[in-house]
Amino acid sequence: MAPVIGVVQFPGSNCELDVVEAIEGLGGNGRVLWRRPPISGVDGIVLPGGFAHGDYLRPGAIARFSAVMESVIAFAADGGPVLGICNGFQVLTEAGLLPGALQKNHGLKFRCSQAHIRVETINSAATGTAGVGDVLEIPINHFEGNYTCSPETLDELRANDQIVFRYVDNPNGSTDDIAGVCNAQRNVVGLMPHPERACHPLLGSVDGRSVLGSMLAWTSRGTSALAAPTSASTVR
Amino acid sequence: MIFDCHVDVQLRPGIADPQGSTIERSLPTLGFDGIDGVRVGKSIRFQISADDEAGARSELDDLCARFLTNPVIEDATITLSPAAN
Numbered sequence: 138m139a140p141v142i143g144v145v146q147f148p149g150s151n152c153e154l155d156v157v158e159a160i161e162g163l164g165g166n167g168r169v170l171w172r173r174p175p176i177s178g179v180d181g182i183v184l185p186g187g188f189a190h191g192d193y194l195r196p197g198a199i200a201r202f203s204a205v206m207e208s209v210i211a212f213a214a215d216g217g218p219v220l221g222i223c224n225g226f227q228v229l230t231e232a233g234l235l236p237g238a239l240q241k242n243h244g245l246k247f248r249c250s251q252a253h254i255r256v257e258t259i260n261s262a263a264t265g266t267a268g269v270g271d272v273l274e275i276p277i278n279h280f281e282g283n284y285t286c287s288p289e290t291l292d293e294l295r296a297n298d299q300i301v302f303r304y305v306d307n308p309n310g311s312t313d314d315i316a317g318v319c320n321a322q323r324n325v326v327g328l329m330p331h332p333e334r335a336c337h338p339l340l341g342s343v344d345g346r347s348v349l350g351s352m353l354a355w356t357s358r359g360t361s362a363l364a365a366p367t368s369a370s371t372v373r
Numbered sequence: 374m375i376f377d378c379h380v381d382v383q384l385r386p387g388i389a390d391p392q393g394s395t396i397e398r399s400l401p402t403l404g405f406d407g408i409d410g411v412r413v414g415k416s417i418r419f420q421i422s423a424d425d426e427a428g429a430r431s432e433l434d435d436l437c438a439r440f441l442t443n444p445v446i447e448d449a450t451i452t453l454s455p456a457a458n
Contacts, residue, residue: 198443
């Protein structure tokens, strides 16, 4: 049966249908979830891009208190794959599901362009079917994508192999060129680029399929596989 | 009692401030020389009801830690004073 991916729609989200379309194109079953809990019957959750709750105060600062987030946090704690894209990444950091924070881009530039990101680890819910060193062309579209964290957190991210994607050409001032990170359990991943916008040849790139396809593949692992590190040779 | 509150939110020391540095870079071309260390934050004002100042401060500390700031990158300075009327 096709895995069911729930795509959370906050007031102000605007990429949920794009994600559903991309998931369905990959053989999954995409389902928009309004922000009311509970979430049930899904194999994975995506927090899509947009401006959840208007991004007031800080992006994600209000969305993290949305009632649906309790379900998302519980789902993640059970080992379910959770992917935050752009604004969804911001929500995940505000909710404490991912380390660090995203602040205004270097030079206060809104960045809307194709970006090249390098896969740094395949041991995550968004890169299991990719290869280390793969360079993916995926659009970015953000003002607050400048990944920031303390030096201690950066050391931990490096030591635990939690940096999932790095920009080839840093567009926003992100610390250590970071475009995406995962949690220590590797089932929660956030990234600023929009893989759902790179899943059809008409959009100029199909590299986003690697990210969303990896998430679909991860749903079949079950929670028991979560803690087991995998090497490149076993996954490829 | 009702207290006037002023929460000054600033990026923590050492955290790069894109707004501050953009403003700072523009200053010489506008004829303002000798200014450095520009930092941009948020100023939030409101009133709070509490039994006493300690109670108000305790609630504000929680509010700042959970909502008004992102402790990963921001600090808050809280100023409390009894409301004028």
